[in-house]
Structures are given as structure tokens and as C-alpha cells.
Amino acid sequence: MSTEQRQELRQCLGKFATGVTVVTCDGSDGPCGITANSFSSVSLQPPLVLWNIAKVSNSLQAYLDAEYFAINILSAGQQKLSSHFAQSDHTLWDNVQYDTSADNVPLLRDTVACFECRTHQIHDCGDHFIIVGEIERFRSSNDEPLVFYGGQYAALKPSGE
Ligand SMILES: Cc1cc2nc3c(=O)[nH]c(=O)nc-3n(C[C@H](O)[C@H](O)[C@H](O)COP(=O)(O)O)c2cc1C
Structure with missing residues (x-):
């Protein structure tokens, strides 16, 4: 794929509106956090979710090593x-305001929801790793979520239907 085609693909993929997460773990050098919108639910039984981390990320090793x-x-x-x-x-x-979970993972305050996970599987996939977690604890609020669309932050609005 040429550089232009990659750029076009990026723009096309950005047409999928997502929420925004910060994935946190307890790294060997202290707490780690990375913004990620690749989050997705996978399974209810067992309760599994996934996210992707770029192989070039400076904090890659911390997440590959993290049990939680x-x-x-x-x-x-x-x-x-x-x-x-x-x-x-x-x-x-x-x-940054945060609490610490029973597994020593930083939990950000005032979020819409939080899933505390134990690493279940890690898949090597292209220029990313897919990290699958089994949910151990979760909570949510009724706050409005942050939205990411077309490379920009956005807010939810009623569909009008
Ligand atoms: C809205 C948004 C979503 C992002 N989603 C991801 C993601 O799912 N996976 C990822 O590896 N990086 C993602 N990034 C980029 C990382 O947050 C960013 O590259 C990283 O924090 C840079 O530092 P690092 O190279 O030390 O990891 C996203 C960035 C933004 C702004």
C-alpha cells in the first residue's frame, strides 16, 4: 500500500465513531496509562473484552507483562x-486523580465506566498486539461519554428519530 492509500484507509477507518478509553496497568516503573479507542466487547460468558496496542508504543512491554x-x-x-x-x-x-485497585492497577476517577481485567490472551497481529482481558470487576455511571470520530473529539447528540 502506498503512503497515500494508507492515509486514505486511516481516514476511512476513522468513520467508525468510538468512545475513548485510557488503559491502565501497574508497570515495573510505576503506573502506566495509554489512550486507546480500539476497545471492544468480545464475550459475556466468560466476560471478555479486547483492545489493541501498537508494537511501537513505549509502554508495550508493561502491558505485555501485566497480569491485570x-x-x-x-x-x-x-x-x-x-x-x-x-x-x-x-x-x-x-x-491525575486516581484510586488503586485490589490488583494495584490505577483506576481513573469520574469515568463513565471501568472494567478491571485479568489478561486472558495476547495475539500478535500485524503492527499491533490484541490484548484480551477477562473482566473481574466493573462499574458505570450515567455520565455522557467522550466520543472520537474522524480524528476529532465529539459529543453524543440525540439521533432525532
Ligand atoms: C483517541 C485516541 C485513540 C487511540 N487509540 C489507540 C489504541 O487503540 N492503541 C494504541 O496503541 N494507541 C492508540 N492511540 C495512540 C496512543 O495513545 C499514543 O500513541 C501513545 O500514548 C503514545 O505514546 P507511546 O508511544 O509511549 O505509547 C490513540 C490515541 C488517541 C488520541
């Missing part, structure tokens, strides 16, 4: 948090 991780689904007011965890330095937790 959490998917924090961001609320409409948490765009700054999304941008923060989309930066390369994931060790900047000083100004």
Missing part, C-alpha cells in the same frame, strides 16, 4: 485526560 489492567471509559469532560495519556511520557501521574 483496567479499561477506563472517559466521560465527555475528560478530553484533556485523553490528550494527556496520548503523549509518550506515561509516567506523569502527578496531576
